[in-house]
Amino acid sequence: MNPRARSKLISSGSRSLILAAVYIFLFAPIIIVMATSFDYGERAYVIFPPERFTFDAYLNIPEYIENGIYLSVGVGISAALGASLIGIPAALGIVRSDIPGKSLIMTLFRIPLQIPGVVMGLAFLQAYYAIGAATDWYANGTYIGLVIAHIFAATPFVIGAVVPVLQRFQPTLEEAAQTLGASRMTTFRKITLPLIAPGVFAGSLYAFMISFGDVPIAIFLSKPGTSTFPVEVFFALEQEFDTTILAASTLVVIFSLMVLLIIQRFSGLDVFVRTR
């Protein structure tokens, strides 16, 4: 083998090794959780690879875990919608307006990213009690209370995803539409929104993920009936290893994969990375 071919082979081999290592790093925890979920029994520890194969853990998922999943999906979707409703106009304002101190405003919108989740959860809890004392309506432990806190945490992600798309956006396209007689609303609906859709999609997905995976905020704002999936999982696994929890987590992973596949089928996953 000549030196050039050998060097090419080594280079290609090392690339493959690095790629394999990255895939193992990314997928190993998920694969272990999925595989362990089929080893059901009164186990107090994790066994990998599993010694048995049964679907019993899936048939015995506790009701409170199921309810937690439904609640988390609902709260996640609501938070993603709410964060988008705030984040898109905020991003438009930051990029398009001429108001002074735009960088300060952008920094202010990023503040939730700097606050630890535990602090945010406690702050919302205190605020809800204070509001409750004044109005006799307590938002802690309610669906809406959780959604509001998650919107606060998720909005910076929507802004962060939409702003770069808007900055690359060519205003001449909007000017052309308006020159041809389109109103400002029609221009936004037919020109602006489709062009910033990748950013909006990506931001909403981030917002959903932030909400769906949150423990530190929801831990303080949950009550029986409004306890999210990650909170239930956290308190369950804190005490005892339980395969039914892994089974529920596996179903969530499969559900997420299916959602991604559906998005891929209808619009392509590149909408989440495309910026122009």
Add this chain to the structure above:
Amino acid sequence: MKSQTAIKLFAVGLVAAGVTAVDVKPSVAGMFDGVEVRVASFGGKWRKLIESTVGEAFAKEGGKMVYVAGSPSPNFAKLIAARGSEPPFDLMETTDDFLPPLLAKGMLDEIDYSKVPNESALPSQNKTKHGVLTWVTQSSIIYNTEKFKEHGIPVPQKYADLKHPKLQGKISIPDIAGGGVMPCLVGMALEGGGSETNIQPALDLIASLDVKAFWKGNSGLRTLLKSGDVWAACAGVHTMGRLLGVAPLWATHVEVKPGIHGVLKQGWLVKIKGGKNDAARDWIVNHFISKAHQEGVMKGWLLSSRSDVLADYASRDGMDFMRLKPDEVKNMYSIDFSKVDRAAYTEQWNRKVGAGS
């Protein structure tokens, strides 16, 4: 004619359905019809136990026990935030470290022992004006008998024995942020001449060990012990109880002070000030120390607070890794958490252990 028959059949059906509906109602009114009590305690299998032994009995009396899953730390934070408003739960099962602040902040109601007949089964130290002891675990050194034999390591008689050269890189100690740290830390401190007010000897010892893992949760530690990655761990005996028969493990209770073997970690049930339905709360307190619930506690390898249940299990085979006789339990060290400054200890830990000095 056919339609008249159909109407008659429909009417008969309606009456039958009505009778059935009346029949499925409880024939005897419960003591707590429509009463709801919110009980905050740990999640997972602990929740299953409480729901099956206490919740179901309460439901038979017409009441509803609403379970608020959560560990004492976030529950305490919720109580602080709710001060001046309705508390987020009526009863709370807490670890002993949260009792002093709960008492100091006036967050607890007194228990009416005239409505808690099961209290007669508890030794006097297991009940106070503001709480009943519901479970106990004993801090111990859990060790892998096969690895110790194979490598000729003697069974540890004191925490300092963990310095054995062959154990280095094979030890697990609770993390300062974990719930199980204080009994281990105080035990090591007592052995080295310190106490719960002076944990420096414990920190010096830990810093001198090559620790494989600082454990935070029992399930993680059990996995390490089962896999053989860890040969010796400072942990509650319940951790190994659940591995009996599946891993070659045993527990030893270190003599931390002359005549004192091991340190206790305790769980207490308390009534939260401002909680609703006082009679129902006392009824639930009574059921937490019922024989049925306390036997469930023992099945989870924790120690019951009832003397009769402890005595029953003490006479069973294979239970001698736990110290169940009344004198043995009495001669363990109970930490005075009013003297514990967790924040300061965390800082000391970070300087001594975290810095690896």
